[in-house]
Amino acid sequence: MKIGEKFKKAFFTENPVTGLLLGLCPTLAVTSTAENGIGMGLATTFVLVGSNVVVSILKNVIPSRVRIPAFIVIIATFVTIVDMGLQATMFELHKTLGLFIPLIVVNCIILGRAEAFASKNTVWDSFVDGISMGLGFTFTLFILGSIREILGSGAILGYNFLPETSPTILVFVLAPGAFITLGFMLVGMNKINKVLQGSKS
Numbered sequence: 664m665k666i667g668e669k670f671k672k673a674f675f676t677e678n679p680v681t682g683l684l685l686g687l688c689p690t691l692a693v694t695s696t697a698e699n700g701i702g703m704g705l706a707t708t709f710v711l712v713g714s715n716v717v718v719s720i721l722k723n724v725i726p727s728r729v730r731i732p733a734f735i736v737i738i739a740t741f742v743t744i745v746d747m748g749l750q751a752t753m754f755e756l757h758k759t760l761g762l763f764i765p766l767i768v769v770n771c772i773i774l775g776r777a778e779a780f781a782s783k784n785t786v787w788d789s790f791v792d793g794i795s796m797g798l799g800f801t802f803t804l805f806i807l808g809s810i811r812e813i814l815g816s817g818a819i820l821g822y823n824f825l826p827e828t829s830p831t832i833l834v835f836v837l838a839p840g841a842f843i844t845l846g847f848m849l850v851g852m853n854k855i856n857k858v859l860q861g862s863k864s
Contacts, residue, residue, distance in 0.1 A: 669791055673799035675859060680803040680845075681852035685771045689763045690804060691841040697820050700808030702756045704801025706745045706764060708794065711773050713741040715793035718781040734777045735768065742767045772800060803848070810844050811835045 679685045686707070694700045717737050725733045746764045749757040757764065767773065776796055781789040809819055815836030817825030825831075834840045 666791055666795075670795045670798070671859075673795035674802055675852065676856050677799075678803055678852065679772045679796055679800045680807075681849055682856070683772075685775065686800060687845075689766065689770070690807065691838070691845065693760055693763050694804050694808040694811060694841060695815070695836050696812045697805055697808040698756070699759055700804030700806075701801060702749075702753070703760055703763065704797070704804040706749065706760070707767055707770065707772070707800055708797025709745055710738060710741040710767050710770075711776060711797040711800075712790060712793035713744075714738045714773055714777055715781040715789040716786055718777045719784060719786045719789035722782045730782070731774075731778070734774060734782075738773055738777065739768045772796065807841070807844055807848060810848075811840050814844075815840060 673679075676682055680687065680690050689703055689707075693703045714734070714737050718734060721733075721737075742765060745767070746757075749760070749764065776792060780792050784792070812819050812835075814832045815834070817823060817829055817831050832840075835844065
């Protein structure tokens with residue numbers, strides 16, 4: 664598969680969130696702002712790319728009976744690197760994301776790509792798969808966080824573009840707002856996917 668087609672699938676038809684409905688726990692929990700969405704998405708992308716590459720390198724060395732535990736150890740190693748790196752360089756973001764950084768270890772997207780793709784393909788293909796899926800995940804979290812932040816507080820990435828007296832919809836920065844926004848995004852992505860599939864036929 665060409666790299667362009669891979670990225671197109673990762674962003675639209677096979678997007679981890681809107682296409683495959685994976686990783687919904689961090690998607691709904693941390694996207695109260697666009698910054699949180701970007702931070703969580705890029706942290707997940709780093710782990711996804713690193714674990715995909717290492718799993719692809721070691722796929723012929725790891726015994727099949729301990730395959731899943733070995734994958735989890737590899738993923739946990741990269742999660743620890745991300746956790747310590749964020750704590751050292753972006754402490755406020757680390758504090759905001761909190762428990763959801765360590766929980767990347769059990770994110771279905773990462774273990775699923777390691778098992779379904781990286782363990783069966785070359786290092787380069789696994790790298791492209793990891794970065795495309797990771798950026799597709801980051802893109803979705805950014806859009807979700809942006810919509811919630813704009814509607815809930817009249818700001819994006821800390822920049823207030825509405826007067827303080829302008830009305831905002833508080834529910835969008837709360838948990839129900841995440842479900843509402845994701846629901847509308849799923850409808851929108853389904854429409855886009857139908858258009859993309861129609862253009863192929």
